[in-house]
Every structure is written in C-alpha cells, then in structure tokens.
Amino acid sequence: MIYLDYAASAPMSDEAMQVFHELNQEVYGNASSLHDAGGKAEHILKYCRRQLAGLIHGHEDGIYFTSGGTESNILALQSVLNGLPAARRHFVTTSVEHSSIRNLVFMLQSQGWDISVMQPDSSGRITPEILLSHVREDTGLVSIQHANSETGIIQDLRELSPILKKRNILLHTDAVQTFGKIPVHADELGFDVLTVSSHKVYGPKGVGAVYIRPGVEWKPLYPGTTHEKGFRPGTVNVPGIGAFVTAAAAMAGQMKELSLHFHELRSHLFTEGQRLGIPLQPVVDETRVQVLPHIAGCYFLRAEGQYIMLECNRNGICISAGSACAAGQQEPSPSVKALGASDQEALRFIRISFGQHTTLQEIDSLLNTLHETAISKL
Amino acid sequence: MIYLDYAASAPMSDEAMQVFHELNQEVYGNASSLHDAGGKAEHILKYCRRQLAGLIHGHEDGIYFTSGGTESNILALQSVLNGLPAARRHFVTTSVEHSSIRNLVFMLQSQGWDISVMQPDSSGRITPEILLSHVREDTGLVSIQHANSETGIIQDLRELSPILKKRNILLHTDAVQTFGKIPVHADELGFDVLTVSSHKVYGPKGVGAVYIRPGVEWKPLYPGTTHEKGFRPGTVNVPGIGAFVTAAAAMAGQMKELSLHFHELRSHLFTEGQRLGIPLQPVVDETRVQVLPHIAGCYFLRAEGQYIMLECNRNGICISAGSACAAGQQEPSPSVKALGASDQEALRFIRISFGQHTTLQEIDSLLNTLHETAISKL
Incomplete structure (x- = not known):
C-alpha cells in the first residue's frame, strides 16, 4: 500500500512508540496521585509541558494537554469565550475552518453568541482588509486557522495579528496541520491561543494540546475540574503525551x-x-x-x-x-x-x-x- | 516500589501493548477515510465495538468510544438528557458519584436543570426506598454508580433498575471501577446507559466508552459531529481502542x-x-x-x-x-x-x-x- x-493521520514514529512503551512500564501512576508513582507521572508531564512550550516559543504555564485537535478547538474556544468581558463577546472566525470549529460555531450561534464568519478572498486568504471589515468594538476573539487541511493554504498570521493586538482582540489559531511542518512561533505569529494535535506529527492518536498565553482570561467549561489546571477533566494520558512531545520534537529537529x-x-x-x-x-x-x-x-x-x-x-x-x-x-x-x-x-x-x-x-x-x-x- | x-490507574498489560504496537504499524489510517487504510481502521473499530458489546452483553450499535471515563460520563449524561422529552427532564443522581459527575451536576444546575441528589443510607447504599422517594412523574434519567471508587461499595442495580423500568425512567451507571472486575451485564443489571474506562483494566489511558441501549433517544452535544455516529467528535483512536478491548477481554476471561x-x-x-x-x-x-x-x-x-x-x-x-x-x-x-x-x-x-x-x-x-x-x- x-x-x-x-x-x-500518520503512524507513530519508532521513537514515539519507544517512549510510549517505556512510560507505560515506568510511569503508569495517575499524575494526580500524591505518592511517588503519581509524582513521577506529574514530573514527566511537567517536562513535556516545558518541551512543547519550547517548540512554540511559548511559556510552559500556558500548555494544556487534551485528547486531540478537535477537543482542543472545542475547549480552547469555549473556555476563552467564557472568559471574555461582557462588552467584548463578539466572535469572528472563517468559513474555511476545520469541521470541529464549524460545528461549534453552529452550536454557539444557537446558544445566542454573536458570531461573524469571514469569507477568504479568491486565493483562500484572509487579508487585512477582510479582517478589518469584520472586527468591531465589541469583538473579543478571532479564530483563524494557520493552514487549511484540504488546500494547504497558509494564512499570514504575522500580517493579521498586529491588527488584533492593537485592538486588544485575542487570536486563536488552529495549527493542527502546520505544527511540526512549518514554524509555529508564538511571538512571531502573534497568536494568544493555539491548537495542536499529536497524530499529524507521528505521535499517538488521542492526544493534543492547547496553548493559552499566560495572562489571557479563560473559564473552565466544566467548573470544578482539577486536572490540567481546570482546563480539561479526566486522568491525564502521560504515556501518550510523552510520545506526542517526543514525536513533535523530532519533527521540529528536521x-x-x-x-x-x-x-x-x-x-x-x-x-x-x-x-x-x-x-x-x-x-x-x-x-x-x-x-x-x-x-x-x-x-x-x-x-x-x-x-x-x-x-x-x-x-x-x-x-x-x-x-x-x-x-x-x-x-x-x-x-x-x-x-x-x-x-x-x-x-x-x-x-x-x-x-x-x-x-x-x-x-x-x-x-x-x-x-x-x-x-x-x- | x-x-x-x-x-x-494501572499499567497497560503486555497483550494490550502488543496490540497497540501492531495496530499502530498496520492500521494507522483515519477510520473516517474512505480508502483501504481508512477502511481497515473502520473494520478494526467495528470488531472492537462488537467485542466490547459482547463483554457487557449489549448490542454493538450502542457502543461509542471516547477519550476516557470522565468524557464518557460528561457526554453520556448530556447527550441522553438532551434527548429526553420535555415532560421528563428531571434528573436524579447520588451524592457519591465520581467528581466528573459531581462537577457536571453543578454545571447543569447552573444551566437550570432540575436535579435531585440522593444520599445513600449509612452503609453507602441507594436502597429502593431512597430511590422511590426521589423519582417523580417528570423524572427522565437516573444516574447511579455501579461501585464507588473510594469505598468500593457496590450498588445493587439488579434491585433498583426494575423500579425505573416500570416508570420508563432511564438508568445510567458509571461502571469505571466495576467493569472487568465483576460482571457488568446489560440485561441483568438493567442499565440503559453505561460508562467504562480503559486504564482501570490494563488498557491505555485516554480511552473509554459509553453504551447507550439502541432505542434510547439522545442528541449529540456537538451537532454536526460525524465520528462515532455523532456522539463524540475527533479522529477515532483505533490503536488505543484495540488495546483497550484486548485488555478488557483478558480481564473478563480471568x-x-x-x-x-x-x-x-x-x-x-x-x-x-x-x-x-x-x-x-x-x-x-x-x-x-x-x-x-x-x-x-x-x-x-x-x-x-x-x-x-x-x-x-x-x-x-x-x-x-x-x-x-x-x-x-x-x-x-x-x-x-x-x-x-x-x-x-x-x-x-x-x-x-x-x-x-x-x-x-x-x-x-x-x-x-x-x-x-x-x-x-x-
């Protein structure tokens, strides 16, 4: 074949599989447990957070691990939207996002959220003009994919993000297809919130991450959650995360x-x-x-x-x-x-x-x- | 140590790891893809659904794979609640559920859901009397854990479920701790909706499942979702699911x-x-x-x-x-x-x-x- x-999707790399195997044998405790087996898992998790933050030139405190790109998009957008001040609850996105965002927009609209959907120009790009014609005084968050999963078209976030920064509007970008393939650099691209996935970079399926620039307000989708600083509930998949970060680092290196x-x-x-x-x-x-x-x-x-x-x-x-x-x-x-x-x-x-x-x-x-x-x- | x-949490069994390894090498396609790599993944997924259904004596059409026990509880309860008829939207649960359900109840209450929380008797059990004193004409769903993760106390669902069945009230049970350890038999226990997790039975972390008896109405939490018949969005983790089902079958066998x-x-x-x-x-x-x-x-x-x-x-x-x-x-x-x-x-x-x-x-x-x-x- x-x-x-x-x-x-891609198969796991040999290195990622090796790390998965080792972590499963040596670090199988629940990262939330307070004994050494848990502490060891928590330690590896902290290391992975630092590693992943390094790959995107962000801060480790902003990394939240999830079960994949789709969940990352769902949690990131809702958590950040829920943290927006009352006067800035207008949300702008594009018509060419991944289905996870398209479906979420549909649901948020039915819940009464005020959402504008930008159409790219005929070459698939969101231009500064298009962006400017959609942001308003009450816009709080804009979500623009880094690159499209079907056409491969890359959005020029370097050009778009200063427009938002000047207006104190947050930028989320879905970088599932770009992460590990082209540089995804927090300061250079100027995003505040980021989605990445593991199985597109030869890590295991079922793992992903969100980056939220420390300082950005957000509210847990499920209040009371203790894992991942309240961002995502559920036992943290440390062996999977270790394998993901290993695979991602290998991609970055080549x-x-x-x-x-x-x-x-x-x-x-x-x-x-x-x-x-x-x-x-x-x-x-x-x-x-x-x-x-x-x-x-x-x-x-x-x-x-x-x-x-x-x-x-x-x-x-x-x-x-x-x-x-x-x-x-x-x-x-x-x-x-x-x-x-x-x-x-x-x-x-x-x-x-x-x-x-x-x-x-x-x-x-x-x-x-x-x-x-x-x-x-x- | x-x-x-x-x-x-438990480490993955050698068999589960072996299956994970093999599936990753041979069945790494996206189960939603329409070519043979996707078809192969979809085929394994179907096999896993049938296997898991067999372990709980349910029907394969009712199995939905998730990213773990917590997500299973969150999706199962919300999807089934959203499917209840307008006249039956009262939800009953217990004060001793897993934190994922306790936190969800807190959120649902803030959204205006009418929820009653049962206290067990002094030996930790929900008795028929306690259940009867909480169900009402407008009760649509009751969630009672199969066993408590801290005390290990098992609820006698055999005794409780007929009370609900007679009144056309659905029963969800969180069987994360019991599945693979004691029989979890759909007809004998009489549940309509079930939550299980992989890493408690020597499968990988980051995998779980929900069973919804075919015929029970539910609505997707995220409309437009195509994976898992709309139940859970996101690329399906076929290697993880294969490893989970392998581990679960081994537990059942011994x-x-x-x-x-x-x-x-x-x-x-x-x-x-x-x-x-x-x-x-x-x-x-x-x-x-x-x-x-x-x-x-x-x-x-x-x-x-x-x-x-x-x-x-x-x-x-x-x-x-x-x-x-x-x-x-x-x-x-x-x-x-x-x-x-x-x-x-x-x-x-x-x-x-x-x-x-x-x-x-x-x-x-x-x-x-x-x-x-x-x-x-x-």
Missing part, C-alpha cells in the same frame, strides 16, 4: 530537511503530471499563495475527486477527496468552494499529502495510476 | 480467578492487620455490604489518611487517601462522609487497591509499614 494521506523533501515530491508530482498530460491543477497559484509543502490540494479536471480516490485505492494508493473529518459527506468542501469553485468544480478536488518517508517512486506510482485514469476518461 | 493504587486472588489479599490484609493490632477498620461491614474485592477502603484510626499515605510512600509503597481525581483537595471525601463519618473520621480514610500481579508479600510489606506507623503514633 502506498499511503499519501498523511494530512488525515523541519528544514523535511520541507525540502516535500517540495521535491510536490514539484515532481506537478512537473511530471504536466509532462504526462495528467489534468491535475493545483487549487491555487503556488507562486502567489503560500501553501503547506506536504499538502498538494488539486483539481483533477475530468472526474470527481471521489472517483479518482477510489481508482487510486483500487491500485493500492491512498489519497483523499477532502478532510477525513468530513468524509462521507456528499457536499463539496467549503474550503474549496471558498476559492470560487462551483459545486461541480469543487467535487473534482483531491488531496495528496506526503509523509516523512514518502519517496519519489511512490509519487511515480501515483502518477502512473492518475495517467491511466485520465486516459480512460478521455 | 510497591504499587497498591490500581483503582487510580474474572473468577482474579476475584479469588483479590479476596485472598484482602482477607490477609485485614486478618493480619488485626493480629498485629494495626488500627485498620473497613469503612463498611463487609459481611452485610457488597464491596469490590480489589478496593479496600478503610479508616486508619489514629492518624489522617494523608499522613499514612505519605508514610507508606516514604517506605516505597503507593496507596491513596482518596480518589486521584480529587487529590489535593483538603475536604473529606463525600463518599466517605456519606457513611456517617464526621469530617475528622473521614479524613482518616485510606484506600488500598490491588492489581492482578499484587502478591501476599507486598501486602506483608504494607502491613509492616502500617504497623510501624501505628506504633510510632501510640
């Missing part, structure tokens, strides 16, 4: 090499695709718009993405026709439609995403299958 | 032997304790009240539980002075106070909990330490 759906590797794979995919006459077109002009190197979001011009995905699957190659978290839904992806695509065009979307061990030979196999599929559709 | 705090083993350890603890003159007194008369065999909840008559726990810790033995999920709180445990103990008496509570590999020699070491501590306090 050739797996080219790393944006959906970010430049991996980025070059991904660019090479990507360039090969599109250059060879063009040479072979495969009707593969990147969703945005990558010379103008920054995209994540490991996510190749494109249109296959003569067929539905679902069909291409199944044809590839029949040939032992796993790619995707959109976010796994919305798989099975028949509607075209909002993130692709936001680029100005019609429903029909949006349904021709496919996502090819690379992993650290993906090879040029695997891309050649994919090209081969796409080529044959294209010919059969002529 | 002698670990006698298995009610707080339940009788382990129960005998725990009874032997327990009997040794109390008999030898008495012979040595250690002032150790079980919190309830075990000839009259059913308790979980692996949890020995007792008073150490001449000192605070916290002190005894620390003395044991100093001697390399991990026991607990109460639930880890409430550790660090200075207040006496509601579960111990419910037995009629004064604050001072309740603070003398200690919990010793056995694991499958706990030996008589380890109990002797504990007795030795308790004996020396008792003498020093004379």
